[in-house]
Amino acid sequence: MTWHLDEDDVRAYAQGELTPPLLWSADTHLAACAACRAVLAEAADPGALDAGWERLDAELDAPRPGFLEALLMRLGVADHTARLLAATPVLRRSWLASVVLLLLTTVGVVYSADSPTLFLALAPMLPLAGVALSYGPALDPTYEMAVVSPVHGFRLLMIRTLAVLVAGLGLNGLATLALPAYGLRALAWLLPALALTAASLALTARLGPVLAPLLVGGAWLALLVSAEAAKSGTDSQLAPFTAAGQGVSAAVAALAVGLLFLVRDRFDVFHRSAV
Numbered sequence: 001m002t003w004h005l006d007e008d009d010v011r012a013y014a015q016g017e018l019t020p021p022l023l024w025s026a027d028t029h030l031a032a033c034a035a036c037r038a039v040l041a042e043a044a045d046p047g048a049l050d051a052g053w054e055r056l057d058a059e060l061d062a063p064r065p066g067f068l069e070a071l072l073m074r075l076g077v078a079d080h081t082a083r084l085l086a087a088t089p090v091l092r093r094s095w096l097a098s099v100v101l102l103l104l105t106t107v108g109v110v111y112s113a114d115s116p117t118l119f120l121a122l123a124p125m126l127p128l129a130g131v132a133l134s135y136g137p138a139l140d141p142t143y144e145m146a147v148v149s150p151v152h153g154f155r156l157l158m159i160r161t162l163a164v165l166v167a168g169l170g171l172n173g174l175a176t177l178a179l180p181a182y183g184l185r186a187l188a189w190l191l192p193a194l195a196l197t198a199a200s201l202a203l204t205a206r207l208g209p210v211l212a213p214l215l216v217g218g219a220w221l222a223l224l225v226s227a228e229a230a231k232s233g234t235d236s237q238l239a240p241f242t243a244a245g246q247g248v249s250a251a252v253a254a255l256a257v258g259l260l261f262l263v264r265d266r267f268d269v270f271h272r273s274a275v
């Protein structure tokens with residue numbers, strides 16, 4: 001070695017204040033020169049160095065955000081919320097594909113039967129099923145996270161439900177566009193969908209994530225069957241899709257949301273007992 005690093009430069013290097021190109025030559029020299037490394041070890045505050053290593057470790061261990069997560073973060077969603085959303089199975093391609101398939105089948109049935117009744121009956125079940133499916137260890141990779149999560153159980157539930165609702169309602173909306181002949185009447189599924197999902201969530205606090213959606217879905221089907229039986233003429237609408245039925249749906253949705261807010265603390269207990 002014909003030269004050594006200036007002691008001030010070594011101190012600057014230790015504090016991370018050295019800038020290129022001096023930084024590069026210091027790096028190269030330190031790699032080859034034990035004497036300057038000894039000076040560096042003396043100059044370096046051991047605490048700062050450890051902290052630096054920890055930062056580097058954390059940086060290397062941190063998973064790269066996926067496409068969806070990065071997109072959500074760019075849209076201004078907080079990073080931990082974006083991770084939860086991206087890990088929600090409803091937003092995964094396989095789940096979306098099966099929902100799209102189901103919708104296409106429904107639209108096909110509707111066109112062949114020349115009546116939107118079946119679509120209107122099935123459409124509100126999709127967000128309900130989506131919310132129900134976003135629970136349980138078999139379907140949900142975030143299940144462990146939900147169980148141990150420090151995030152308030154109710155907040156977690158709302159984040160996921162919102163994700164599921166947006167995906168489900170968006171897809172349902174697209175299917176509605178496939179029924180242009182029926183105009184706004186084809187949107188009659190929207191309020192029942194909100195009512196069913198909110199009612200199911202409110203009941204989940206008491207009945208658990210399996211029984212509640214099954215019960216609500218069953219009640220909806222029973223209602224449709226009895227409405228079909230009570231229908232006066234072949235051309236008249238089923239009761240839930242008339243103006244009065246829509247009003248009842250809106251009232252049920254509002255009531256269920258209120259109830260959900262009242263029982264919100266139960267979801268923390270529910271998360272703990274789910275282990």
Ligand SMILES: [Zn+2]
Nearest residue numbers: 004005033036
């Ligand atoms: Zn040296």
